[in-house]
Amino acid sequence: xxxxxxxLRVVAAVIMLQTLYFKFTAHPMSxxxxxxxxxxxxxxxxxxxxxxIASVLILYPKTIVxxxxxxxxxxxxxxxxxxxxxxxxxxxxxxxxxxxxxxxVCCLLLTYFYRKDIFDFVKKxxxxxx
Numbered sequence: 001x002x003x004x005x006x007x008l009r010v011v012a013a014v015i016m017l018q019t020l021y022f023k024f025t026a027h028p029m030s031x032x033x034x035x036x037x038x039x040x041x042x043x044x045x046x047x048x049x050x051x052x053i054a055s056v057l058i059l060y061p062k063t064i065v066x067x068x069x070x071x072x073x074x075x076x077x078x079x080x081x082x083x084x085x086x087x088x089x090x091x092x093x094x095x096x097x098x099x100x101x102x103x104x105v106c107c108l109l110l111t112y113f114y115r116k117d118i119f120d121f122v123k124k125x126x127x128x129x130x
Contacts, residue, residue: 009106009110064117
């Protein structure tokens with residue numbers, strides 16, 4: 001199980017991290033996508049920062065579930081953007097949508113496997129009173 005969850009963590013983090021190059025260097029395709037969404041440039045940069053944070057949290061063992069929750073939210077937004085505005089195929093390429101789905105599945109599984117960490121965190125913040 002540890003190997004499987006490590007694989008999920010690496011896949012999710014690597015995909016999110018490799019897309020940062022395109023977001024942070026204002027690659028024409030990235031700029032075009034965020035212009036279509038009406039989020040250029042602040043949305044592109046803000047989402048890039050959120051993906052960086054999610055990736056770091058996923059890779060750090062004590063914060064996996066928090067990174068996966070952020071990644072789940074980001075990829076839900078990405079998939080909805082594809083469904084509602086961009087289409088699954090962007091400039092003749094379905095890879096971005098495929099990556100979003102893959103990261104979403106990885107984050108969903110990580111959230112499920114590490115769900116106990118959420119409850120432990122909530123218990124630590126809101127301890128029971130006797």
